[in-house]
Every structure is written in C-alpha cells, then in structure tokens.
Amino acid sequence: MDIREIARRAKVSTATVSRTINRVPTVDPQLAKRVWRVVDELGYYPNTQARALVLGRTRIFGLIVSEITNPFFPEIVQTFEDLAVENKYEILLTSTVHDPKRMESSVRRMIERRVDGVAILTFGMEESLIEHLRDRKVPLVFVDVGPDVPGIANIRINYISGIRQAVQHLAAMRHTRIAFIAGPEHLKSAGARRDAFRTSMLEIGLSPDLVVIGDHRMEGGMNALLELNKMSARPTAVMCSNDMTAIGVLREAYEQNIKIPDDLSVVGFDDIHLAEFTIPPLTTVQMSQHGLAEIAFNALLNEVENSTSSREQHSYELVTSLVLRKSTALARAVGSAIVPEKSNRTTRHRKVAESSAR
Amino acid sequence: MDIREIARRAKVSTATVSRTINRVPTVDPQLAKRVWRVVDELGYYPNTQARALVLGRTRIFGLIVSEITNPFFPEIVQTFEDLAVENKYEILLTSTVHDPKRMESSVRRMIERRVDGVAILTFGMEESLIEHLRDRKVPLVFVDVGPDVPGIANIRINYISGIRQAVQHLAAMRHTRIAFIAGPEHLKSAGARRDAFRTSMLEIGLSPDLVVIGDHRMEGGMNALLELNKMSARPTAVMCSNDMTAIGVLREAYEQNIKIPDDLSVVGFDDIHLAEFTIPPLTTVQMSQHGLAEIAFNALLNEVENSTSSREQHSYELVTSLVLRKSTALARAVGSAIVPEKSNRTTRHRKVAESSAR
C-alpha cells in the first residue's frame, strides 16, 4: 500500500496526497478530508525510507553510550527517547561496551543509516573515529571531551561545584583522612573527577593522595575498599568516582562488618535513581541524567533545525551538587571523647535534600 | 558521494560496484580490487534507505520494552544489540512507560520505519495495537501473552519451576507464614507469578493467602513491607514478584530496623545483576535476561530469514530456577528453643549457588 494507492482511491494525484499528509495549506479542505478518509481507512503510513531518500534527512539521531547496563545510562536513554518522540525523531542506540571494535562499528552504523546527528555520551572515544563523522558534516554533541570547532557542541560538566561541596561536607564532619576511589585511568571524565577531588582537598589543606583506582563498577568498589583496609592509616571517609563504585563499597563493608556511616562515611557521584535505595541511602553528588540528556538532545536539534545559528552557542554547562542522604556521619574522634561511640544514625541527617531530578 | 561516484572513479558501471560490494562471485577479482580501493579511499558506505527501498527489507528489528529504567531491561537490550550487530541488524527501541499513548506511538513508529520484525517484551500490551502489526504481516515475538497463530512466536516462561523451588526452600527453613508481594494487577506476567506462588504453596499444604499488591518498583516493595508489618500474624518470609520489589523490602526493613535474614527472609524474582550486590545479597529466582533476549532475537531472525519454516517451532520455553544467596535464613522458632536466637548470619549460607548468567 503506497501513496499511489491512496491517490487512486481518493481520485487525486499523488502530489495532492503528499501535500495533504504534509499539511500544505493550499490544498482544498474538502479534498483533504477525502484523502484523510482513505488514509485512515487503509491505515496508511508513509514510508520513511523513501521520504528520507528525497528529503536528505532521516530524522534519526544516533546515541552512543558506554554501556547500557550501567544504571547511569537508562535514565538518559529514556529522556532522550521522550524528546525524540516529541519531536518526531527516532534514536539509533549503540553501546560501545568499552570495546574499540564496537566503537568503530557504532560509528559505521551511524553513517550507514545516515543519522542527522550523534550524541556521544561515552566518556572517552577514539579521536580517529570521530573524524569519519566530522568529514560527513554530521552534527555532533560531546560531553566533556570534544574539540572546539563549529558543528560540534560540547557539554561541559562542572565537576568541581559538587565535589567541593562533598569534600567540605566531609571535612565539616571532622574527617581528615578522606580517600578517593577513582575511575578507569583512561577515561577523561574519571580524570576530571579525580582532579576536582584533588583541588577541593588542597583548597582546605588536606592531603589528596589517598587514592585507589576502581573501574566504575561495583566490583571495583569492593576491591578498592579491601585495598583501603590494608592501609596502616585507614581513611574515615571515602569519596567515589561514581555511584556504582559506592554501591560496591557499601556491599564490601557489609561483608567486612564495617558499619556505614558510623565506621566509614561514603559519598558517591552521579545520583542514579538507585542511590536513594541503597543501604544506607547514599549521599552523593548529583549530575542530572535528565538534564544531560535534555541538553544533548536540544543541542542536536538546534544544530539540525536552524543551521543558521551554527556559530552561536556551542558550549553548554551542567552543574553538579551534593545531595545529602545517610551514608555520611561525624568522624569517630580517635582517642578523644568528644563524639559518643554509638549514636542514633537513623535520625542524624533528617534534613535530607531529596533529589529533585526527573 | 554515491554509488555512481564510485563507478565513475573506478571506471565501471554502478551495477558492477553494487555487485562488488555485495560480493557477487561473478565479478572479476582484478576489477573488484579496483572498486574496493576507490570505496575505501572515499570512505563510501551504501545508503541503507535506498537499499531498503528496493530490497523491501530494512534490517531493523523493533524492540518494545516496558521501561528501560527498570534494571531488568538494560541487560536484554544489550544482548539484543550484541546479536543485532552480529547479524547486521539495527534496533528500534521504544519504551512504553506503561502509558497507552506511548504504546500506540511505539507501534506506529515501528510501522513507519518498516521494521522487519518486533519483539514485544512488555509484560502486557493492548491487543488492538498488535492488530496493526499483524495486518502488515510483521513477524512478532511475545513473551507469555500472545495468540497462537502463525507468524507470531511465543516465549513461555516456566514460572513454576523456580517459584516452587523458592517456596520449598523457605518451607524447608521452617517458614510457614510466607507472604507474597505481587506485581501490578493488570500485568499478565505478574498474575502468572502469583498463580505459581499459589500453586506451590497449596502443594505443600500452606496457606497462599498472605498476599499484598506491589507495583514492581522499589517504592511498592517498601509500602508492601509496611503493610505486612501491620498484620497481627506477621509473615516470617516474603517472596516478591520481582527483584525491584525485594530491594524495596530490604530498604524498608533497614529503615524499620528489621534484620534480614534473621527477622525476615526475602526472596526476589528475575535475578537482575544488582541482586548480587544488595545488602544482604538477594536470594532470588533467576529468569535469564540474556536467555530471554537471545530466544526473542533468534525467533525473529528465524522468522525473517527462512520464512519457509514459518510453521515449525513457534513456542519457546524459558525455565526459571532458584539461586541462593544470603537473604533467607531459618525461621525463628517462636516460643521454642530449637533455634538459637542469634546466629552468625554471614556464615550460614556458604554453599551459595552463584548466578551463572552474565
């Protein structure tokens, strides 16, 4: 069933059907109604492939993420889809799983399907691959990384705002030995977080050197805590490069019978939905997934729909901020009696700032 | 840059380029090499839209899920994508978010983009919408629901196998008051789980009536535990319709200072990746997401690639089975001294059967 079939049945030309469907105002209302009736009767939907062919636009946006199984991303995907539906776009989702081969295939798939733009939400990507997309003048939007050239939008994450809050929160709770569990070393975004931690610690005269490397997954958090425990001067608080790491820490702490937050304060990063439901609920730095997706989508849309503004705003910023839950507490005052050994942890942080995202 | 450009530069006809690219064996190797060189030089990728137009196949599979933010689904999406890449397909992913409007738009999007098949992994879908797809002879694969007609494959989940194991495990631990936190009432899959619980309980002469309704989300689990606590004869064990519910229970138990598993045994359902990392690690019934996705994809592929076998196997089965972790324990022997009040919970379940699914 094609547009000609409709034309025949409605006794008009295909041009008229096309105009009707695309709501060109010059078509006679009477006729339009006749066409619409046939369209509805037959349940006709225009063939997007054919349309894309002549229009030169597919109305598909590519979305490249690191791994969809990381709870950080589904929220992003959902928001992205919501916006896509709203604007009559489709999404071509690919997950690189940190595999260079998959990254390459991701880019190829984007090009083959002729997407109108690509959001690269994988915190780290081989430069050479991007070239292929740039060569084809496909609008791109990056987070953190990404060169400063026209046609490429950048979302800068303001890590320092949230991380500084977190560090100062811990310091205010009398913690001085604050450790950091970093993300994979090659990830730019992980590096940025680590730098923000370093800066924040130095600012208030604390040593930023208690760092162990994780992998942004729960397993990494578990191992990291093990390592931290081997140290002679154990930290009393630990800040994690992402929430998954923090969840791993929580889990290992349970295994080791370390009480959170009484024995150890834990702070995460990302504020994934799950963070509200960990045991105990996780104090973490919020980086709104909803906000990130929204910025990314709109940047793409803007680039495509009014290419005139191509050299307007190309850089966006997303701020981060601390959300208090219950995984931090006053440091045990070692060798002093100022702080009671045992305190009622469930009532301590009652003025919790609940996440307002999504 | 199109196929004609390549033809011109390689000094052959477009037909030859097409044949080369599609590896038709009759083309002269010498010539083929010349063509390939030009293709690589220019970084040419065939336009899939044009290809789809003439071939009548898009090499896109639709994947409809309930909500991508539910941790059950990302694993499925990942596996689906892995298989798609392997077989040179793309995925059109839509998330219904339990909204009838979105379901409708999902189906429309599938039709508009002319997908070659659709996997409906949303445990409940309006029948009328499916008609649109069936009318167009789009191969479909369902889970649980779905009529028994040619062109529609069905994946039957064997709920009873795993749930019976879970119930008997609890009974063996001397639990008699075992509650069930059900899923949303309108969901067929939730109903099937509840029925399996009922059957399993009756089989061993226990009352299956301690049921409260949840929503398959953490919030539902939290509320359900609250309700369970109001009862005069509190259950000593609770089985949940899915893992998210169980995680909610764990969370609320922490809030109420109810010790899991000492005060209450908890069993989940699904075995999402996270279940291994809850506190305590969740004993749950495994329904392999990987397996499910694999069956779904292959059913679709089979339907499309060799439509001859159209009336061969149309029904697939996925079995479920219990995986023991640490959220269940012996029931407190009320008013007797057989079981010690306090026992070392971390060593009780050492013969844990770790999940083997990824």
Place this chain on the structure above:
DNA sequence: AGGCGCTTGGAAAACGTTTTCCAACTTATG
C-alpha cells in the same frame, strides 16, 4: 577457421516518496 556457450559488464527499470514546474480553473476587475 568458424560457431557456440560462457563469462563479464552496462543500460534501464523499479522501489515510494517529495517537489518543481506548468496547466486549468475560479474569481475579481476594468
């Protein structure tokens, strides 16, 4: 040496749209 069959490459049609150009019709105006 001539004809025959096979290999190889090319011209053109087809896929389902949109859109440009043009013609026919309607209405207002002198």
Place this chain on the structure above:
DNA sequence: CATAAGTTGGAAAACGTTTTCCAAGCGCCT
C-alpha cells in the same frame, strides 16, 4: 463581457540503490 491574477491539481524528475535483461568478448570444440 473579456482579461488578469490567483488558486488548485497533475505530470514528471529526483533521491541512491538493486536487479533484470542484454550485448560484447572470450576460449573451446569440431
């Protein structure tokens, strides 16, 4: 009433492929 201006609809070209049908060139056999 005739003509100009504006409205409305249609024929055909274009988008980038695949594939069918043909023709040319080649080696082989008699």
